[in-house]
Amino acid sequence: MTIGWHFDNTYSKLSSTFKEDIKPTPVHDPELVILNEKLAEDLKLDFSKINKKELAKLFSGNSLPDGSNTIAQAYAGHQFGHFTMLGDGRAVLIGEHLVNKNFRFDIQFKGSGRTSFSRNGDGRAVLGPMLREYIISEAINSLKIPTTRSLAVVKTGEKVVRENLLPGAILTRVASSHIRVGTFQYIAAKQNIDDLKILMNYTIDRHYPEIKTSKNKALDLLNLVMEKQCQLVINWMRVGFIHGVMNTDNMAISGETIDYGPCAFMDHYDPKTVFSSIDSHGRYSFANQPPITKWNLARFAECLIPLIDKDQDEAIKIATETINNFEKIYEVKWLNMMRDKLGLFGEDKNDKILIKDLLNWMEKNKADYTNTFCNLMNIKTSNNEIYNNKDYINWTNKWQKRILLNNSSKDKSLKLMKSSNPVVIPRNHKVEEALKEANENNLEVMNKLLSILTKSYENQKNIEDFQSPSNTKEYQTFCGT
Ligand code: AMP
Ligand code: MG
Numbered sequence: 290m291t292i293g294w295h296f297d298n299t300y301s302k303l304s305s306t307f308k309e310d311i312k313p314t315p316v317h318d319p320e321l322v323i324l325n326e327k328l329a330e331d332l333k334l335d336f337s338k339i340n341k342k343e344l345a346k347l348f349s350g351n352s353l354p355d356g357s358n359t360i361a362q363a364y365a366g367h368q369f370g371h372f373t374m375l376g377d378g379r380a381v382l383i384g385e386h387l388v389n390k391n392f393r394f395d396i397q398f399k400g401s402g403r404t405s406f407s408r409n410g411d412g413r414a415v416l417g418p419m420l421r422e423y424i425i426s427e428a429i430n431s432l433k434i435p436t437t438r439s440l441a442v443v444k445t446g447e448k449v450v451r452e453n454l455l456p457g458a459i460l461t462r463v464a465s466s467h468i469r470v471g472t473f474q475y476i477a478a479k480q481n482i483d484d485l486k487i488l489m490n491y492t493i494d495r496h497y498p499e500i501k502t503s504k505n506k507a508l509d510l511l512n513l514v515m516e517k518q519c520q521l522v523i524n525w526m527r528v529g530f531i532h533g534v535m536n537t538d539n540m541a542i543s544g545e546t547i548d549y550g551p552c553a554f555m556d557h558y559d560p561k562t563v564f565s566s567i568d569s570h571g572r573y574s575f576a577n578q579p580p581i582t583k584w585n586l587a588r589f590a591e592c593l594i595p596l597i598d599k600d601q602d603e604a605i606k607i608a609t610e611t612i613n614n615f616e617k618i619y620e621v622k623w624l625n626m627m628r629d630k631l632g633l634f635g636e637d638k639n640d641k642i643l644i645k646d647l648l649n650w651m652e653k654n655k656a657d658y659t660n661t662f663c664n665l666m667n668i669k670t671s672n673n674e675i676y677n678n679k680d681y682i683n684w685t686n687k688w689q690k691r692i693l694l695n696n697s698s699k700d701k702s703l704k705l706m707k708s709s710n711p712v713v714i715p716r717n718h719k720v721e722e723a724l725k726e727a728n729e730n731n732l733e734v735m736n737k738l739l740s741i742l743t744k745s746y747e748n749q750k751n752i753e754d755f756q757s758p759s760n761t762k763e764y765q766t767f768c769g770t
Pocket of ligand 2 (some may be wrong): 538541
């Protein structure tokens, strides 16, 4: 009965500064809720011959696979701007699974019990939020945005104390690694340059081997991570995703979306949109995501200062110049991304004004972000009356004129739009509906939602209900659940 695990655990071989060796705390009565068979297949793992009871034991950590080597990783983080030493307080990395020699994935249990980094937490997670992470991370993946994935969720058979007693759960998270900006902050705070070099070289080996032999590895790493994280936030802006808690411990060096807590998708276009219950100043609002990405990258750059140049002043100068390129890089990428959404080829000096005019119209008229682009692609969704608006029609006339400058066919333009604009996103009310049913042991609604969300760019039949904006005006999301 071979599943196909191929563990090669490199992070656990680092010194004790980087992690704590610890096993998941066994749970009382695990039960499998969902297994991502498609992802398992991509990972070359075969669970088909394992019965549900064994699967529950496996994905709860009650019985660990051969070759695993469980650790909790140390990291720090700026949480809403305040620096804290953190670490996996409710997660353990069970190992690194090799799909082949070029594809290495962390397999991590989230909600697996207390560690030395737990502070006052119970080390546990609740079923609803773990299924929510499962749904949204799979949707983000289908939107072709780099992300951690979700392999399985089990119920633990134990109650977890939150505002009341809730069913406990463990999520199996798959990531190209869990190295965060905060991992560098933790090691930098310890002020041991050898450890910092070890982390830098480890990260380069794992994610950016192309700079292994470069002259200034720290500077090249900074530039590459900046490029990756900039591209990530561009993708979020493209689909209206609001991460909600962009603390430096939740920013992966790989450029994957990580830590699905208070995230949600924006319905009507409003740059100030915030869903997180604790984000009262809008630090992580939709429009603030790019400047916060830059802010987080500046914290990353600070960690690398001792490795950029022996002369500290020189290192600071170089790092500052590098980080200050962010806006320029972002602006170019953003314009191109918006051109793609509108099916525009080439560049015209009025493109930016054209784009801003559409966004302003959407904001003023509370038009749905996703559905407006669907309307431009001639895909009918809900509430189409809004598109009879005179200003909107005037705008589309200008847009049509710009399309004529494309020097390309209408088909190609539409194709570009269809690969940039989702037809369906996880609408808040639909996600809530699925979670409510799942809490009552009915997975049908969630499976139906997943089957639609995993085809996010396809014009599917009978999905109007999944395309309508949420009525949940004051929709709120939560951290650490
Ligand atoms: P998050 O808000 O999920 O990014 O978590 C921030 C930090 O709090 C991380 O170090 C987590 O491991 C830790 N944490 C969150 N929830 C718990 C919990 N229930 N028990 C222990 N640690 C937790
Ligand atoms: Mg986190």
